[in-house]
Amino acid sequence: MKFGGIVIVGVGGTGVLKASEMLSRFLLNQGFDVRQSEVHGMAQRGGSVITQLKYGEKVYSPLLGKGEAQYMIATEEVEALRYSEFLSFDATIIINSWRLNPVGTKPEPYTGLSARLYREKGILVYEVNADSIAKSLQNSRVANSVLIGAFSKIFNSDNENIWEDVIRETFPKKFFDINMKAFFKGRELVTI
Amino acid sequence: MKEQKNNSCLMLGNEAIARGAYEGGVQVGSGYPGTPSSEILEYLSQFKEVHSRWCPNEKVALEVAAGVAIAGGRALATMKHVGLNVAADPLMTISYTGVRGGLVIVVADDPGMHSSQNEQDSRNYAKFAKIPFFEPADGEEARIFTKEGFIISEKFDTPIMIRSTTRVSHSRSVVFPQERIHFSPFPYQKDAEKYVMIPAFARKRRVALEKRLEVLRDWVDESDLNRIEMRDPHFGIITGGVLYNHVREVFPQASILKIGIGYPLPFEMISDFVRKVKNVVVVEELDPFWETEIKAAGIPVEGRNRIPGIGEITPDILKVAFGVPQPVPSIDDLNQYVFPRPPVLCAGCPHRGVFRILSELKITVTGDIGCYTLGVMPPTSSIDSCICMGASISNAEGFKLTHPELTVGAVIGDSTFIHSGIGPLLDAVYNQTNIIVFILDNRVTAMTGGQNHPGTGITLMGEKTSKLDIEELVKALGVKEVHHLSSFDISHFRSLLKEVVKKNSGPTVFILSEPCQLIRKKGNKNFYQVDPNLCRLCKKCLQLGCPAIRLDGERAQIIAEYCRACGVCSQICQFNAIKEEYQS
Ligand code: SF4
Numbered sequence: 001m002k003f004g005g006i007v008i009v010g011v012g013g014t015g016v017l018k019a020s021e022m023l024s025r026f027l028l029n030q031g032f033d034v035r036q037s038e039v040h041g042m043a044q045r046g047g048s049v050i051t052q053l054k055y056g057e058k059v060y061s062p063l064l065g066k067g068e069a070q071y072m073i074a075t076e077e078v079e080a081l082r083y084s085e086f087l088s089f090d091a092t093i094i095i096n097s098w099r100l101n102p103v104g105t106k107p108e109p110y111t112g113l114s115a116r117l118y119r120e121k122g123i124l125v126y127e128v129n130a131d132s133i134a135k136s137l138q139n140s141r142v143a144n145s146v147l148i149g150a151f152s153k154i155f156n157s158d159n160e161n162i163w164e165d166v167i168r169e170t171f172p173k174k175f176f177d178i179n180m181k182a183f184f185k186g187r188e189l190v191t192i
Numbered sequence: 193m194k195e196q197k198n199n200s201c202l203m204l205g206n207e208a209i210a211r212g213a214y215e216g217g218v219q220v221g222s223g224y225p226g227t228p229s230s231e232i233l234e235y236l237s238q239f240k241e242v243h244s245r246w247c248p249n250e251k252v253a254l255e256v257a258a259g260v261a262i263a264g265g266r267a268l269a270t271m272k273h274v275g276l277n278v279a280a281d282p283l284m285t286i287s288y289t290g291v292r293g294g295l296v297i298v299v300a301d302d303p304g305m306h307s308s309q310n311e312q313d314s315r316n317y318a319k320f321a322k323i324p325f326f327e328p329a330d331g332e333e334a335r336i337f338t339k340e341g342f343i344i345s346e347k348f349d350t351p352i353m354i355r356s357t358t359r360v361s362h363s364r365s366v367v368f369p370q371e372r373i374h375f376s377p378f379p380y381q382k383d384a385e386k387y388v389m390i391p392a393f394a395r396k397r398r399v400a401l402e403k404r405l406e407v408l409r410d411w412v413d414e415s416d417l418n419r420i421e422m423r424d425p426h427f428g429i430i431t432g433g434v435l436y437n438h439v440r441e442v443f444p445q446a447s448i449l450k451i452g453i454g455y456p457l458p459f460e461m462i463s464d465f466v467r468k469v470k471n472v473v474v475v476e477e478l479d480p481f482w483e484t485e486i487k488a489a490g491i492p493v494e495g496r497n498r499i500p501g502i503g504e505i506t507p508d509i510l511k512v513a514f515g516v517p518q519p520v521p522s523i524d525d526l527n528q529y530v531f532p533r534p535p536v537l538c539a540g541c542p543h544r545g546v547f548r549i550l551s552e553l554k555i556t557v558t559g560d561i562g563c564y565t566l567g568v569m570p571p572t573s574s575i576d577s578c579i580c581m582g583a584s585i586s587n588a589e590g591f592k593l594t595h596p597e598l599t600v601g602a603v604i605g606d607s608t609f610i611h612s613g614i615g616p617l618l619d620a621v622y623n624q625t626n627i628i629v630f631i632l633d634n635r636v637t638a639m640t641g642g643q644n645h646p647g648t649g650i651t652l653m654g655e656k657t658s659k660l661d662i663e664e665l666v667k668a669l670g671v672k673e674v675h676h677l678s679s680f681d682i683s684h685f686r687s688l689l690k691e692v693v694k695k696n697s698g699p700t701v702f703i704l705s706e707p708c709q710l711i712r713k714k715g716n717k718n719f720y721q722v723d724p725n726l727c728r729l730c731k732k733c734l735q736l737g738c739p740a741i742r743l744d745g746e747r748a749q750i751i752a753e754y755c756r757a758c759g760v761c762s763q764i765c766q767f768n769a770i771k772e773e774y775q776s
């Protein structure tokens with residue numbers, strides 16, 4: 001493997017940046033060189049957002065090319081489809097089972113469309129009900145930690161202490177506990 | 193510079209620049225927020241040994257920094273590319289005077305215009321001002337180059353520019369932080385012939401400036417900030433900045449001359465490289481800046497004939513440019529199921545209702561730089577021009593001078609007004625231009641993430657300070673008619689504005705105040721709901737474009753979870769169908 005690639009996609013304001021920060025810290029901790037690219041400013045006002053993450057023995061460019069991501073984490077199902085060109089055919093996707101329709105149109109519950117389309121292509125898809133879990137924890141902002149929890153299981157990372165450090169470094173102190181809870185809920189959810 | 197590498201950590205490029213400045217013993221950091229540069233000073237302000245400040249605009253920021261450097265301290269000024277246009281005036285002359293303490297100016301370009309109104313190539317400014325610029329490729333280089341910048345600045349008596357781009361500033365990579373070096377300011381020394389640029393003295397400095405460039409030209413050929421990596425003798429690339437990383441990845445075998453000092457160029461090193469390696473291509477983003485310089489020195493290279501000059505250069509674009517097959521198959525036929533998701537004003541944004549009224553009363557609106565530029569988008573579609581910081585007011589004057597029959601208004605945010613809207617408003621008063629100015633006062637610099645400014649009463653270091661009273665300022669400029677009201681009180685706004693339009697005797701100023709959602713404390717859990725028995729399906733509220741208002745069949749519906757209870761929609765509804773739900 002030249003390098004591993006992960007894209008984290010979603011809607012501005014759903015914790016995409018924090019999720020990729022967590023992943024980057026984790027991968028660095030695993031002894032990888034890491035580069036991660038994100039977009040700030042205009043794109044964050046509820047628009048479509050993507051961050052790209054690369055890890056390996058030595059990584060140069062912070063940008064992924066077409067077909068170079070083995071993992072995608074999507075905080076919303078339509079956004080999962082928007083960035084399909086980055087995925088390799090053996091990719092694994094974690095989708096938050098949540099849908100956000102365009103402003104002004106009728107809200108719809110999660111349709112599972114992206115999961116179905118990806119599965120038709122032979123891609124391994126995990127649908128994670130991160131949004132409801134976050135709401136059950138009384139904080140809709142921790143859905144990203146639920147997704148990262150799911151990822152930790154899929155990525156076969158058994159060292160829970162490392163994740164504890166990662167969460168401590170990423171969030172302000174007062175949000176540590178709730179993000180830890182969210183992380184473990186996500187972790188329990190996935191069976192592989 | 194040789195450093196011991198131990199504790200590695202992950203840093204955003206902008207954080208690494210701040211770290212480098214801190215380590216380099218900087219005393220003062222100044223700037224104005226602008227994507228992708230904003231986080232530099234935010235990170236720097238976490239070091240209590242450094243005085244960091246937001247200034248009203250980039251010109252002020254650079255002048256403060258220049259003052260520090262002339263007086264003998266070390267200073268950092270930060271801005272985005274278009275901010276350097278504002279600061280260009282002091283830049284051109286601080287190049288003449290030189291510095292005593294180190295002066296580093298960080299400029300962050302935005303190829304691809306992720307969050308900017310143009311994609312100018314700021315490298316041209318370094319040549320224009322005859323000062324050196326360094327171009328880091330990643331976080332670790334950003335740290336080292338910034339730190340080194342202070343030393344080189346002092347050594348050659350010149351300001352140093354660090355040119356970053358979005359992909360350097362907003363990428364995280366591994367950085368090896370070091371301790372802060374101890375530096376105390378040089379003792380103050382008056383030197384009028386060097387620092388007072390009257391023509392007689394400036395003429396002497398003009399000559400000194402050319403001499404300095406000569407000395408720098410010799411130095412760059414020896415500096416280890418530029419380097420040659422010899423690999424394939426038949427394929428060479430001259431590149432710098434983030435593109436170095438793309439090149440390393442796409443062409444692992446290529447020989448590379450990596451430019452760290454982008455001006456003046458190390459021509460001896462380049463000739464040497466071109467002699468040793470056949471087929472040398474200059475890989476650079478935006479203008480063919482290096483290619484032109486290199487060709488002018490009589491060295492044959494390729495460049496723009498292969499690499500596009502518009503937008504961002506990605507590894508994939510490089511592959512296409514050089515005919516490298518893309519080996520990994522990808523899935524690219526799924527985005528047909530996707531709808532566009534452009535950025536929108538937040539639910540409860542104080543700008544929304546204002547735009548609704550402006551479009552309802554058919555005002556011709558000139559716009560400015562900020563979240564409120566989104567007012568150009570449907571459904572309000574209410575902005576007709578947007579050029580640069582502060583231009584809304586002066587553009588409106590021009591509109592009115594050309595078409596007196598139009599009712600012309602300018603929208604400008606509080607931070608933008610302070611940045612460069614005061615002069616234009618004074619112009620409208622002085623020349624009695626009949627326009628209406630809407631100051632959208634949301635008490636923060638919102639677009640860039642919510643920074644403080646002179647109107648918020650809090651400094652970058654988090655200290656309480658004097659708070660600008662915009663209303664008093666506007667009156668002091670001589671505006672006779674000033675209306676100050678809540679941005680959410682749009683019924684009142686509508687009737688006032690109708691009167692103002694009828695009176696037709698501007699300049700008139702409206703100050704519409706209400707905090708941005710980033711900082712607004714709601715204090716309750718109330719939200720608004722549509723009463724299905726009263727709703728007559730007119731869909732007028734949908735024309736607000738609030739993310740919380742949705743269409744359910746034919747009926748409007750408010751998603752309680754997203755509603756920020758600003759109450760604007762309830763004033764738009766003519767049938768009183770939208771009401772506040774009180775929650776305990
Ligand atoms: S960040 Fe503030 S100013 Fe910008 S859209 Fe949201 S509420 Fe409006």
Ligand code: SF4
Binds near residue numbers: 720741759
């Ligand atoms: S009160 Fe109306 S306009 Fe304001 S946030 Fe709620 S739904 Fe949107």
